Amino acid sequence: MTMGGFDAEIVRDFLTESGELINQLESDLVVLERAPKDEAMLNQVFRALHTIKGSASFLAITPLVRVAHAAETALNAARAGQAEVDRAAMDLLLEAVDLIKSQLGQIEAGSALSEAREALVSGLVAIGEGGAKPAAAPVAPALATPEPASIASQTPAPAAPPAPATPGEMARTPLKLEGGKADLLEFLISDLDESTAKVAALVSGLSQTPGQKPAKQSCEQLGDLGEQLVRTAQFFEFGPLVAMSNAVHQAGLQLPDLNAEGVGQVLPRLGLVCRHLEEMARGVRAGELRSPTPGTLLESLGSLLHGVDIPEDRTVGPATPLSEIARLEHAWCDEQATTAPTAATPAASAPETVAASPELEAPAAPVAPAISQASAGADHPAAPKGEAATTKAAATENTIRVDVSRLEALMNLVGELVLQKNRVSALTRRAQMLECADSDFSEAITLTAGALDRVTGEIQTAVMRTRLQPLDKLFGRYPRLIRDLAGKTGKKMRLVIEGGETEVDKSVMEELGDPLVHLLRNSADHGLEMPDERAKNGKDETGTITLRASHEGSHVRVQVADDGRGLLREKIARKAVERGLVTPERAQAMSDREIFNFIFEAGFSTAEKVSDLSGRGVGMDVVRTNIQKVKGEIELASEPGRGTTVTISIPLTVAILPAMMVGVGKETYAIPLTNILEIVRPQADQLSSIGEHPVMRLRNTVLPLVSGSEVMEQASGGEKVPEPFAVVLSMNDRRIGLMVSKLIGQQEVVIKPLDDSQAASKRAVSGATVRDDGGVSLIIDVAELMRRAETLHHASAA
Amino acid sequence: MSEATQTTNNTGFAGRQLQLVTFDVAGEEFAVDILAVQEINRMMELTRVPQSPPEVEGVINLRGKIIPVLDLRKKFGQPSAERTETSRIVVIEVHKRVLGFIVDRVHEVLRISGDIVEPAPPMACSIDAEFIAGVGKLPDRLLILLDIDKLFSAEAAHAAANASKSKAA
Secondary structure (H helix, E strand, O other): OOOOOOOHHHHHHHHHHHHHHHHHHHHHHHHHHHOOOOHHHHHHHHHHHHHHHHHHHHOOOHHHHHHHHHHHHHHHHHHOOOOOOOHHHHHHHHHHHHHHHHHHHHHHHOOOOOOOOHHHHHHHHHHHOOOOOHHHOOOOOOOOOOOOHHHOOOOOOOOOOOOOOOOOOEEEEEOOOOHHHHOOHHHHHHHHHHHHHHHHHHHHHHHOOOOOOOOHHHHHHHHHHHHHHHHHHHHHOOHHHHHHHHHHHHHHHHHHHOOHHHHHHHHHHHHHHHHHHHHHHHHHHOOEEEEEOOOOHHHHHHHHHOOOOOOHHHOOOOOOOHHHHHHHOOOOOOOHHHHHHHOOOHHHHHHHHHHOHHHHHOOOOOOOOHHHHHHHHOOOOHHHHHHHHHHHHHHOOOOOOOOHHHHHHHHHHHHHHHHHHHHHHHHHHHHHHOOOOOHHHHHHHHHHHHHHHHHHHHHHHHHHHHOEEEOHHHHOOHHHHHHHHHHHHOOOEEEEEEOOOOEEEHHHHHHHHHHHHHHHHHHHHHHOOOHHHHHHOOOOOOEEEEEEEEEEOOEEEEEEEEOOOOOOHHHHHHHHHHOOOOOHHHHHHOOHHHHHHHHHOOOOOOOOOOOOOOOOOOHHHHHHHHHHHOOOEEEEEEEOOOEEEEEEEEEOOOOEEEEEEEEEOOEEEEEEHHHEEEEEOOOHHHEEEEOOEEEEEEOOEEEEEEEHHHHOOOOOOOOOOOOOEEEEEEEOOEEEEEEEOEEEEEEEEEOEOOOHHHOOOOOOEEEEEEOOOOOEEEEEOHHHHHHHHHHHHHHHHO | OHHHHOOOOOOOOOOOEEEEEEEEEOOEEEEEEHHHEEEEEEOOOOEOOOOOOOOEEEEEEEOOEEEEEEEHHHHOOOOOOOOOOOOEEEEEEEOOEEEEEEEOEEEEEEEEEHHHEEOOOOOOOOOOHHHEEEEEEOOOOEEEEEOHHHHOOHHHHHHHHHHHHHHHO
16 A cells, blocks of 8 residues: 555654554553543543544545544543443454554555454444444444535535525635545544534633633643644645634643633633634535634734733623624624624624635635734744743653664764773873873873763763663553453453563563563463462462563563462473483482473473463473573573462663673684683693593583684684683583683673674674774674584584 | 666766776776775774685774675685785675775776776686676776676675685585
């Protein structure tokens, strides 16, 4: 599907924004299910959906608008208390959310959009009508709008009843929309009607209490409604409506800050604005764009809202009839005919209206900036006030989106800056050693170098921090998962999330996603018992799964704990013996922890039945592999009858790795510190070989050895590189000794990716890092090293 | 240069002004479009990467980015030579990848008319005609215009590696 005519950037923004909203929406819905009466949450959910729908209709994405509108209808009824968000309703709403999600994906991929199934739309609409349950409403008409379908068709329906009391001073043009937009007309009309009615209600509510400060909440609602109206109006590309709606929006923002006098002037005028809006809505419904003459109405409102006085002859009182206001502002009003007698000079309005007519000639001309222009025209410092309004609006949005690649580029440059800084420090030390006559000079250098050091360090930390995100972003997906799992398994369960505010690097977050889904599924499917079994054992029928995150030094710890049946040692041990992973005798002697660790082996599953959810034995080893990929560790603890806890510990950032620097021949390599058990200097009598392969005896165990220069393919020209040290590496309870020439020391290194298209095969190097002197050192991939050594040693061990 | 790549076998350069960087590899003079060249550096210490294709000499640190560096001599199936004072690393961007290649010497930046560029005669020089975009006939010498898109595409790198192996065999 091509988003014909629209800038790719607009579509991308839409996708990003809607993507975030829909994710939030999903987790909010799950919260809502537990507390269906939570009004704030209902409103939040409704608003998110409404925003998505609004943007989608602007882009004329019909299938998406259709499902969003149906869901919105249902939610609206729930807000009004006419419908209840029960489980069935929630199923439909979540289905709608899923559909929108996949539609967003399809837009991104440029493929055709899937349509909502009829039962989904009709079901949601049925909820919206507060009527029968979805099941009982098989095929209600797809759209709930009472308006005849003729409007949706391409040609406007001139047959629609003309607006009552049509005055002369109003331009009319038939409403013409492009194909895609015409389909959406019905939604937009009902939106327009609804919002207009609400604005009118709010304004009249506010007018009930003259002299009092307007209620803040009402003003906020007014501002929101105005904003929605502006969006709808933009969809119709109908300038006058945009201008009017914008006035409502601005009024909502500014009203709370006005003095009583100002409010007294603004509210009656808003009443007139409502009349105009209603008339325009009526016009759209009748298939035409009606532009009632605004006269000086918007100008006056603009001035008033920015605290600028208006000409005295335009001041009105709370009881001034609308027709009188209209006369003062030379604006259109449908009450003119009836109230004309009270107006002092009814005839006077006519010529002036003619004067305003040039505006009428071009009803679609953008009139949106009317308000700001008006305030700028007055010789009052209105501009700063306008700015203040902008700042206020911006206060809610104090974040910006930045392309990750830019942050990465920044990070790279900072890394380079650190290197240069290190060189300066080294040069400074040398300068001090030189017998420099000018000691002041040398001291100045030292001070400057010190300051540079500090600043660079701070920049580095600051840049790192830009990549950190709270885990809530990830955890937010899981309540939905648990809800669905509860539905599928027939178990009762709840998810408790703790420490969601813990921040981790973006890439770490990405790597954590899948493993956590696996673990949560395991807990829900295998860990927790059925409600009756739980009741029998004296437990709460509802099982609890806890997802807990916390910082621990430079690591972040994430725990998935359930209060289910726990792991059975015997079962796992039996399975391990069956699979030949361990001898029965050995299994006897192993600790619980060692036994439990077998479930991380590939293809290991003790579940009696393979379910849709898990139990195929592909889960846990994938979990472990993913975690190890980001240099993390995973541990499992379990107590029969009390539950299982899996603890994942991963570095805060994957960009920095604590490593041991070693020398092999002329090169320097970095080895991840997490994999190093110890470093020994083998004596001659400890070394021997099995077959062709060197080994060493290390405290009653035999440690296979590999030569660093061999693994790293250093062409030594026949000479053997002396390698006196053995670095004992361990991973997944396997050990190996890597022989190296030199130990340089421990260091935190910044990981840089290697250009992988140059790799002929999988290599024992996971990346590279830049040394203090600007040279490059490779980082040894311990997992790959083990694999190589194992294939080598396998023959000799057998 | 990218335009030139589509026209390997005719003088697609006709009527255009070309701005080229010229350099020596194993006694022959080559040229690449100046727009493809990011920078030219003096030789620096290379870090060898195990399990790499033979023409990849190693990696260097280019302002915080690790880039592979190839030896053009090996790429052309020539024996590698000692690095000298004049050896340079030419850094280019091709297929959105940044990489460097070692040349024996960098000569100059040259403007020539595309009219004097002719298709590469097969078997005329030491390298595969596939990698040659054309031959520039200067009054006093010949200039081989390299097709870097083909020369440094990952597939070509492997193919070349295999080819040089089979040639050696």
